[in-house]
Amino acid sequence: MKFYLDTANLASIRKYNQMGLVDGVTTNPSLVAKEQGVFEEIIASICKEVNGPVSAEVVSTDHDGMVSEAKHLAKIAPNVVVKIPMIPEGLRATRTVSSMGIPVNVTLVFSANQGLLAAKAGASYISPFIGRLDDIGQRGMEVIEDLVVIKRNYGLKAEILVASIRGPQHVLEAAKLGAGIATMPPDVMEKMMMHPLTDAGLKKFLDDWNRAKKEKPSLTV
Numbered sequence: 001m002k003f004y005l006d007t008a009n010l011a012s013i014r015k016y017n018q019m020g021l022v023d024g025v026t027t028n029p030s031l032v033a034k035e036q037g038v039f040e041e042i043i044a045s046i047c048k049e050v051n052g053p054v055s056a057e058v059v060s061t062d063h064d065g066m067v068s069e070a071k072h073l074a075k076i077a078p079n080v081v082v083k084i085p086m087i088p089e090g091l092r093a094t095r096t097v098s099s100m101g102i103p104v105n106v107t108l109v110f111s112a113n114q115g116l117l118a119a120k121a122g123a124s125y126i127s128p129f130i131g132r133l134d135d136i137g138q139r140g141m142e143v144i145e146d147l148v149v150i151k152r153n154y155g156l157k158a159e160i161l162v163a164s165i166r167g168p169q170h171v172l173e174a175a176k177l178g179a180g181i182a183t184m185p186p187d188v189m190e191k192m193m194m195h196p197l198t199d200a201g202l203k204k205f206l207d208d209w210n211r212a213k214k215e216k217p218s219l220t221v
Helices: 010-017 029-033 039-049 063-074 088-099 112-121 130-135 141-154 168-177 186-193 196-215
Strands: 002-006 024-026 054-057 080-085 104-109 125-128 159-162 181-184
Touching (some): 002 010, 002 186, 010 039, 054 104, 063 080, 063 088, 080 088, 088 104, 088 112, 104 112, 125 141, 130 141, 130 168, 168 181, 168 186
Parallel strands (some): 024 054, 054 080, 159 181
């Protein structure tokens, strides 16, 4: 499974990329707005740090505006993926932009039907927002289940990019279902590394070692 970071914070991206954990990055206008700097420069910096796809989102809601923005974003770096919202004009723009050879990530997907339409329109990535569905009392992972089956049934090229991840359990469930990508905030990736028994075990090992060194000073690592 590929792991993407859902952030525009370069320090966080660099931290986890140095661990070999970052296959790509997803951003949105809200995430970029939290950082200091010019939008294009922030995206360019992320693209230099990460070898994989970096999603940058349009803010227009009409076909011509989205296409124009997509062309502009694609010039920032060769690994830019253009995020386009799952609206009728967005599907039309997805068709146009993807036909130009620019990869598209259709965002704000909340149903398998929407995901199927996005794939048919030419999307390279489909981003179902599972956490937001959970927030309103629906089971977000059900959309992932359906899309995985649909992708397998018809050999769809679009990758399922599980988004709006709230915690490590979402990542685990998505991986078990066979989704190709999970994009998560840095704090979720951090939580995936942690377990109290790991901490306790390490402490015991170090305590035992330090005690043994005091008893036998000749011990070396």
